[in-house]
Amino acid sequence: MRGGGMSGARDDARPRRVAVAAVCDIANYGDQLFPLIAAHRLAPLGIAVEAVAPGAAHRLRPGALTPRSLDWLLAGGEMLDGVLIGGGNIVYNLRADYLARSGARDSWLGQGLHTGLWLGAALAAAIRDIPFGFNAPGLPYPFSGATARDVLRPVLQAADCCAFRDAASARLAEAAGVAVQQVPDTAIEIARMWPRDGLAPAAEAEGQPYAALHLRLAGEPEAHLAAVAALLDGFCTGQGLRPLLIAIGDDLGDGAAARRLAAAMTVPARVLGGDRSLQAVAAAIAGARIYLGGSLHGYVTAAAYGVPGLVVTAQPLRKFAGFLDWMERPADLATDWAAACARAVPLLAGGRVVVPDRIWQALDAHWAAVAAMLEAPQRRRAERAAMLRALTLRAVSRQGGGGLEWLMAGWHPPSARARTA
Numbered sequence: 001m002r003g004g005g006m007s008g009a010r011d012d013a014r015p016r017r018v019a020v021a022a023v024c025d026i027a028n029y030g031d032q033l034f035p036l037i038a039a040h041r042l043a044p045l046g047i048a049v050e051a052v053a054p055g056a057a058h059r060l061r062p063g064a065l066t067p068r069s070l071d072w073l074l075a076g077g078e079m080l081d082g083v084l085i086g087g088g089n090i091v092y093n094l095r096a097d098y099l100a101r102s103g104a105r106d107s108w109l110g111q112g113l114h115t116g117l118w119l120g121a122a123l124a125a126a127i128r129d130i131p132f133g134f135n136a137p138g139l140p141y142p143f144s145g146a147t148a149r150d151v152l153r154p155v156l157q158a159a160d161c162c163a164f165r166d167a168a169s170a171r172l173a174e175a176a177g178v179a180v181q182q183v184p185d186t187a188i189e190i191a192r193m194w195p196r197d198g199l200a201p202a203a204e205a206e207g208q209p210y211a212a213l214h215l216r217l218a219g220e221p222e223a224h225l226a227a228v229a230a231l232l233d234g235f236c237t238g239q240g241l242r243p244l245l246i247a248i249g250d251d252l253g254d255g256a257a258a259r260r261l262a263a264a265m266t267v268p269a270r271v272l273g274g275d276r277s278l279q280a281v282a283a284a285i286a287g288a289r290i291y292l293g294g295s296l297h298g299y300v301t302a303a304a305y306g307v308p309g310l311v312v313t314a315q316p317l318r319k320f321a322g323f324l325d326w327m328e329r330p331a332d333l334a335t336d337w338a339a340a341c342a343r344a345v346p347l348l349a350g351g352r353v354v355v356p357d358r359i360w361q362a363l364d365a366h367w368a369a370v371a372a373m374l375e376a377p378q379r380r381r382a383e384r385a386a387m388l389r390a391l392t393l394r395a396v397s398r399q400g401g402g403g404l405e406w407l408m409a410g411w412h413p414p415s416a417r418a419r420t421a
Helices: 034-045 070-075 113-128 145-158 167-174 186-193 222-239 254-264 278-286 296-304 318-327 337-349 357-375 381-397 403-411 414-420
Strands: 016-021 047-053 082-085 132-135 161-164 210-214 242-246 270-272 290-293 309-312
Touching: 016 034, 016 070, 016 113, 016 357, 034 047, 034 186, 034 357, 047 070, 070 113, 082 113, 082 357, 113 132, 113 145, 113 381, 132 357, 145 381, 161 167, 161 357, 167 318, 186 296, 186 357, 210 222, 210 254, 210 296, 222 242, 222 254, 222 337, 242 254, 242 278, 254 270, 270 278, 278 296, 290 296, 290 337, 296 309, 296 318, 309 337, 318 357
Parallel strands: 016 047, 016 082, 082 132, 132 161, 210 242, 210 290, 242 270, 290 309
Antiparallel strands: none
16 A cells, blocks of 8 residues: 555555645746646656645646645645655745745735745645655755754655755755755756657747847846847847747746837847747747747756757856756856857857756656655655644744644634634
8 A cells, every 4th residue: 555645545546646836826937847847757657746836826828737726735635645846946944925025925926825835835745644855946045043953854854855956955955954965957858848849830930040038127227128139139130040039937027028128129029928838938949049048947948959048147046057057057157148149159159058967867866766755655754743743833832822822723713713813
């Protein structure tokens, strides 16, 4: 018998299912790839995937898996056999609501649910008594000493797979005193999931050679947009390329940025909007002569299909350097568009990009570890129980003397909860 569901037991005749928790409710190309990649990898083993997102509302690109909510994962009675957390830059340190900090609090995204997705998914696995693992997410910010000790450590100790996508994330995780593995961002397997020969060419290119371009604005003045437009006009004209502007993250403003950039350019530019499918985005990047943009997963997709590219960002976050290190191409980062346009010329002459073998080896080992996790659900049962005790004790003790009230809140009828609120 294998473990599963709410009771820890399963009928071997039932197909196995794994929940993949990611921020896949946002209309962002990369985040919606992770459940699909997991489904592609696990399908040959007879394992189906349920995507899980923080909330019940979602904005999906065509081709994405429709996610369940974290509430469903925590309280639902449907049987599952395991939980994977990630990918994406989602293991936040719980000290801030990063969406609110970026101005998204008043949006449909809600009140900080995304910050705690990883912890909620781990708790759901422990409640259900099923194994869970980290599916190469990023850990973007350090944890405080107390939170690392009291929260992150028991979670990592209870996880069957502790894979993080770059060296910086691994170092921050290991500050909790638990060894972890480094596994590259799983989206690099997109060309194995969707081979180039099976993708329809980007209609927007109209059969002409083109550059796949992505611009993410962060409140820059109109003069910045005009300067980028002039630089890209010069680059595309000089290289004989049509500009194809790709909206990779519509909920991050990419569609509006692409339309504004197209209007500012003198070279006729086409826009691949946020309503286009995940496969259409992949095809547009796969068919380009070069990719230039501020999206990590735009660059990851380009690398997967052998297309030369540059990450263009004034904020060189750990996630960019981490993937470039896996690719053994640390120079594929430009801090502004002037540098990007200058460096893109020799890149075009350099031929196709080759993904290093060590990436495939690390990913093969990771998915083998996931399969092994599902074959031995009892292996970390004691650690999952210890995690539940530790996190419950911490939650109760931090209620300012109201621990019993917090503990019993879920058992009060709605009218009683309203009176005590």
